[in-house]
Structure formats: C-alpha cells, structure tokens
Amino acid sequence: xxxxxxxxxxxxxxxxxxxxxxxxxxxxxxxxxxxxxxxxxxxxxxxxxxxxxxxxxxxxxxxxxxxxxxxxxxxxxxxxxxxxxxxxxxxxxxxxxxxxxxxxxxxxxxxxxxxxxxxxxxxxxxxxxx
Amino acid sequence: xxxxxxxxxxxxxxxxxxxxxxxxxxxxxxxxxxxxxxxxxxxxxxxxxxxxxxxxxxxxxxxxxxxxxxxxxxxxxxxxxxxxxxxxxxxxxxxxxxxxxxxxxxxxxxxxxxxxxxxxxxxxxxxxxx
Numbered sequence: 421x422x423x424x425x426x427x428x429x430x431x432x433x434x435x436x437x438x439x440x441x442x443x444x445x446x447x448x449x450x451x452x453x454x455x456x457x458x459x460x461x462x463x464x465x466x467x468x469x470x471x472x473x474x475x476x477x478x479x480x481x482x483x484x485x486x487x488x489x490x491x492x493x494x495x496x497x498x499x500x501x502x503x504x505x506x507x508x509x510x511x512x513x514x515x516x517x518x519x520x521x522x523x524x525x526x527x528x529x530x531x532x533x534x535x536x537x538x539x540x541x542x543x544x545x546x547x548x549x550x
Numbered sequence: 551x552x553x554x555x556x557x558x559x560x561x562x563x564x565x566x567x568x569x570x571x572x573x574x575x576x577x578x579x580x581x582x583x584x585x586x587x588x589x590x591x592x593x594x595x596x597x598x599x600x601x602x603x604x605x606x607x608x609x610x611x612x613x614x615x616x617x618x619x620x621x622x623x624x625x626x627x628x629x630x631x632x633x634x635x636x637x638x639x640x641x642x643x644x645x646x647x648x649x650x651x652x653x654x655x656x657x658x659x660x661x662x663x664x665x666x667x668x669x670x671x672x673x674x675x676x677x678x679x680x
Contacts (some may be wrong), residue, residue: 427600429566430662433559439673462672466665468559526674532560532668534597540659542592543569543652 649654
C-alpha cells in the first residue's frame with residue numbers, strides 16, 4: 421500500500437480512512453453502514469462528511485490486499501424474511517500489517533501537522549502556546 | 551474562488567499555494583522561479599515538493615480571476631543579449647480579496663488541524679501538552 425503513503429502535500433483521504441477502518445474492524449464494529457455512520461459522526465465537528473463510495477472503495481482495497489476478509493451472513497428467518505449482510509474481519513496478515521501501518525501513519529500525521537503549523541506561523545504569526 | 555474553499559477532507563493544495571503566492575506577490579517577490587525555489591525551501595522539512603506545473607496553474611488562476619496582473623519585462627541589453635521575464639503584481643481587487651481569503655483560510659487551517667489532532671487522539675491516545 422505504498423501509493424497512499426507516498427509523501428506529497430497532505431495525507432490522502434484513502435490512507436486516512438484505511439487507518440480508521442482497520443481500527444474499527446479490529447474492534448469488531450463490522451458492518452459497512454456502521455462504519456459510515458460512526459465516521460460521519462466522528463468527523464462532523466470538522467466539516468468532513470466521507471462518502472459511501474469512498475468508504476466502500478477503501479474496504480474493497482483492504483479486501484483485495486488480503487488484510488481484511490469478508491463474511492456473508494443471513495439475518496432473520498431463512499425462507500421467511502431475511503437479509504444478507506457482510507461482516508468484515510482482520511486476517512492474520514491484516515493484523516500484522518495494521519501494526520506497521522499505524523506506525524507509518526503516525527509519522528505521516530506528524531509531518532502534516534508540521535506543515536499546517538508552519539503555514540499558520542507564516543500567515544498568522546508565531547503560534548502562541550501556554 | 552469558492553471551489554478551493556469548499557470543505558471536504560483536508561485543505562486543497564491549490565488553495566494552500568494560492569495563499570502563499572498572494573503573500574509573496576504582495577511582498578514583491580515577483581518572479582515565477584523565485585516563488586518555486588522559496589516554496590520548495592520552505593516546505594522541504596515537511597517532505598512537500600510543489601511542482602512547477604502546480605505553481606504556474608495557481609498563478610494563471612490568480613491572473614484569470616483578476617487578482618494578479620502580469621507584466622512582461624526585458625532583462626539585459628535589447629538587441630544584444632536579453633531575456634523576457636514575467637513580473638507579478640497584486641491588482642486593487644487582488645489586495646481586497648487577499649485580505650478576505652487570508653481570513654477564510656485561517657478558519658480552514660483551524661478545521662484541518664482539528665481533524666488531524668482528532669485522528670492523533672483516536673489512534674495514538676490523548677495529546678499530551680505541557
């Protein structure tokens with residue numbers, strides 16, 4: 421998954437969402453719509469509203485890379501009223517890769533915070549910290 | 551210039567560079583290559599290397615919107631060895647718009663810092679500040 425970690429301007433949305441999804445899948449919050457609702461609530465104070473499509477593309481990528489395994493389940497009474505849902509699990513590979521990815525993303529977040537704080541200082545004067 | 555300010559994930563590169571270019575043009579650092587060199591030096595500690603193309607697209611946009619005026623100048627001895635260069639100036643409209651844009655971008659930077667600090671806290675524990 422080098423493409424998302426390649427340094428450029430700021431952290432890419434795909435890499436940012438991937439980290440959150442790995443965390444949620446590990447914590448057994450495993451339904452697609454749960455992910456979307458939880459992330460939208462989490463980011464609402466910051467005016468960021470991730471799209472359905474962006475979340476699902478990220479989940480597909482994690483599945484394709486073998487970090488995540490999809491499991492189909494039926495809810496309700498078979499033959500009466502039932503619904504097929506997808507549950508996501510971390511694979512063994514995914515558990516290992518998540519640990520590494522988490523560390524790499526910390527470096528990336530520090531870099532981005534540095535760049536934004538530099539811009540704040542350049543345009544609005546030195547940052548005052550108590 | 552609403553498109554760049556539209557809130558989404560993080561501040562867009564174009565909006566970020568626009569703010570820097572307006573500041574540099576106002577401060578009379580007026581050559582295209584000077585902009586590029588100065589910005590690359592400024593952002594080097596953060597692993598961000600803006601491209602020639604991105605800088606020139608931003609300058610063109612500022613010109614097209616009437617915030618910036620281009621002036622062609624000849625350097626050297628006409629008829630002997632001379633070079634045509636472009637010098638950039640803020641227009642009266644540009645001076646006004648720059649003030650407003652600077653304020654809007656402050657709000658945008660605060661939002662992005664909030665989102666990144668939230669991610670830091672979610673993935674690596676609460677931020678410790680002395």
